[in-house]
Amino acid sequence: MATQPTHSETAAEVAEKGDFLHSELYLTQLMRRQLRLSIVCGLAFALVLLAIPLLNYFTPDMMATRVGGFPLTWLILGVLFFPFVWIISWIFIRRSLAMESAEAQRVLDGNSGR
């Protein structure tokens, strides 16, 4: 895997190819941004999901408290978790679509020499 080019190398690359889009710099930044967003959202959801069995294990009494007839842990897993997932997806989609138009714009800027 190629090492990250320095800024001046990239400028030379761009000049050579006349094409920011196909440069290493663009790709690396693109992937890194996308991966970061995905991982942040993924972690948010995963941490909550994976915490539930631990809470069940270590604090069973708290998780068994009745809320409107439901044990708390049943309410969380059987009902509340779904809206939580929707919220994360919503955030992710908005951010990633905004990122996509920004990335497309960067290419146009890059090609016109910024």
Add this chain to the structure above:
Amino acid sequence: MHIDPWILAFAAVTVFGTIWMGFRSAGTAKTASDFFVAGRSVSVGWNSAAISGEYLSAASFMGIAGMVMTSGYDALWYPVCFACGYLFLLLFIAGPLRRFGAYTIPDFAEGRFDSPAFRRIAVCFVLFIGFFYTMPQMKGAGVTLAYIFPGLPYWVGVAVVGAVITLNVALGGMKGITLVQAVQYWAKMFAISVPVFVLLAIYGSYGSNLNANKTHLDVPAPMVGQAVPGASSAASSVVRKELPATAPMDAKWISPFGALTTKPATAAGLTGAAAKPYSLLYTYSLIIALVCGTAGLPHILVRFYTNPDGVAAKRTTMWVMILIGVFYVFPPVFGVLGRNLMPELYEAAKKVEGTDSIVLQLPRILNEKYGILGSVLSGITCAGAFAAFMSTFSGLLVSLTGALAHDIYGRILRPKSTSEQRMRMFKVFAVICGAVAILLGLAVESFEITKLVGWAFAIAATSYFPLLFLSTWWRGMTMPGAATGMLIGGVLSLLSVVSTMIADQAPWATSWKTWYAARPLVRTLAEQPAIWGLPLAIILMVIVSRATRSKVPADVRMKMLVLHAPESLGLKQEYIKEHEGVGH
């Protein structure tokens, strides 16, 4: 043989409606493109309803309710993780795959690694996972028909449903089923919610029904007769019939780490606090299998290509999550109500009449007080069940047939075949796959629907998911690395799961059963292999890819650009050539 006319009527309407819609759409399916990915013209609304419809299989519709009734809290992980898997798909895989533009996963495998050999390996997994997933649908079909026609043998239900769907797919391909599946989402949603609302109105709320089952914190209450004495604050007048001796006890049923996840430990004689760590391990492995497995199901992934663009594909996933999330709140309610109101199912002699059928059976109790209302609602849930296994089976059949016709025939056997020839082979392969699925379905009468689905997910989680995830985000992947990880991870998981099923069910394998019983840790890991299978696959992929560094595709940067750069920049490759040259 007493056939309830209402139930029969609703079921028949669903079945014939499906066939009719399939025929209607078949007329408009003209090109190979139409057959394979619905002409890439399906809108977000239709497509999200269609994906949701296809996703809500017999396991979702019937199996979860049955499993909640049998196993209580632990079964809740299934609906939650089924839904969460979609989020995983959205976050890591959906966008890039869509941009890449391949019609099938084997296409992606070949395109990403420039390797026709890898395509063949990928196709094998499409077939493996796909056929596994057809088995619970067939079981659902058998159970449902045995319910509508008491006394009907299991194999008749399987054969009839299999034949109908095969016909539908052979005639219309994917476009033929998209409309069907979109409608069927709403049919299933209606079918699961309306009876629930009616039952809850009469028999008390979700919460109060749960309240009637006591946790270790509550004062134990007598279980005979009607009202539960007011030991707790919530409404205490919930009807509850007496539990048979074979039924799980309240405290274990309603609490985490119940029977479902502690079975390996209890088989070894451990109880209570000693069994809990194994249960925790089982739970985490199950979560990983279900969440990562969703992202790896080939027949779901291929749906992403039916959107006109990448933005639409993402929006579709959002809607799918909402649609299926709303759906999944309901089946557990059936399980809870079923425990309180129809506990005799715990003692059913034949598997086909057990808790898996609670969704179909429960509404009938309304017949005592409200005449035919019970039968009508039961007919509605039957219609929903039909919609469930028919639509999922359709999707699977298209995916399996597409793999054979497009990948094996079109690319490997006869690359020079015309579009027309491929369309014809599609129909031929549809019939073959349908027949195989029916035969497999006949073999699984004694297995639980949701357990069967768990297999498919575990295999997908340890094979396809790591392949897709790493290929999308890591340039250093090579074909040997991907193939090694996928094969070893997937096949080992498959073998270990199958070995536990054989140990449980086969009369000739009792020595296996005792061997497993003495080793709860091994048993837990064998029954739920994702927690070791997924890391194993990833590690193998990384190590072997590093070792075969020279085999990284030369134009990997271009490939990664296609995967990640916005579609509007025009980097997308079109794999199906018919859009070039002759205008479409």
